[in-house]
Amino acid sequence: MTEAPHTEAPRTHSAVLAIGGNLGDRLGNLQAAVDSLADTPSLTITWLSPVYETAPLLEPDAEPQEDYLNAVIGVVSALPPDMLLMRAHAIEEALGRVREVRWGARTIDIDIVQVDDLVSDDAELTLPHPRAAQRAFVLAPWHDVRPEDVLTGAGPIADLLAALGGAAAQGAARRDDLELVLS
Numbered sequence: 733m734t735e736a737p738h739t740e741a742p743r744t745h746s747a748v749l750a751i752g753g754n755l756g757d758r759l760g761n762l763q764a765a766v767d768s769l770a771d772t773p774s775l776t777i778t779w780l781s782p783v784y785e786t787a788p789l790l791e792p793d794a795e796p797q798e799d800y801l802n803a804v805i806g807v808v809s810a811l812p813p814d815m816l817l818m819r820a821h822a823i824e825e826a827l828g829r830v831r832e833v834r835w836g837a838r839t840i841d842i843d844i845v846q847v848d849d850l851v852s853d854d855a856e857l858t859l860p861h862p863r864a865a866q867r868a869f870v871l872a873p874w875h876d877v878r879p880e881d882v883l884t885g886a887g888p889i890a891d892l893l894a895a896l897g898g899a900a901a902q903g904a905a906r907r908d909d910l911e912l913v914l915s
């Protein structure tokens with residue numbers, strides 16, 4: 733008997749991405765990142781958070797910076813996590829991201845907050861993002877859309893946000909006058 737060829741459907745991943753920027757047309761850059769992600773083959777945006785204006789998290793003794801706009805995005809994708817990171821870096825580059833100093837001002841940053849419930853300590857792609865649990869600019873917009881979500885290994889995002897004292901405690905304020913759209 734001839735066996736049917738074995739064809740495996742590509743595995744689909746569910747990921748949470750955080751975007752932010754504090755240089756140039758901040759909302760325009762966030763929207764351009766959303767548009768580029770939406771144009772990515774094998775990737776679908778499932779939800780978009782509200783936009784927050786957030787005080788910059790800086791390295792000690794760093795020069796002052798402009799406030800950021802931040803948002804969080806849910807995607808499902810057949811791209812494996814390393815390809816998702818490559819795509820994120822390509823979009824950052826296309827939008828003029830320059831890497832000079834750690835936590836320097838930038839047109840756009842795309843962080844991979846988590847992918848499924850994967851855990852990785854690979855420096856190229858640490859999962860979940862090692863600093864997400866301490867960042868109101870990630871947790872607050874995420875919580876607005878998916879209040880029941882859990883940050884892998886860290887706990888419910890509602891509890892993590894409460895432990896930080898809420899969004900305002902870190903200088904994060906929702907900007908209901910600004911909106912990202914899925915075209």
Ligand SMILES: Nc1ncnc2c1ncn2[C@@H]1O[C@H](COP(=O)(O)OP(=O)(O)OP(=O)(O)O)[C@@H](O)[C@H]1O
Pocket residue numbers: 831834835836841842843844845854855856857858859860861862863
């Ligand atoms: N979960 C992740 N998401 C995005 N980049 C990651 C992740 N884990 C590790 N990295 C690596 O971190 C490196 C630095 O990334 P990047 O310049 O965006 O950092 P940053 O945004 O300035 O700081 P932070 O990582 O604190 O948000 C990247 O080259 C990337 O390979």
Ligand SMILES: Nc1nc2c(c(=O)[nH]1)N=C(CO)CN2
Pocket residue numbers: 751752753786787788789790799800802835841869
């Ligand atoms: N408010 C705010 N501060 C930051 C941010 C960010 O997205 N928002 N990103 C950083 C590096 O990823 C460093 N500091």
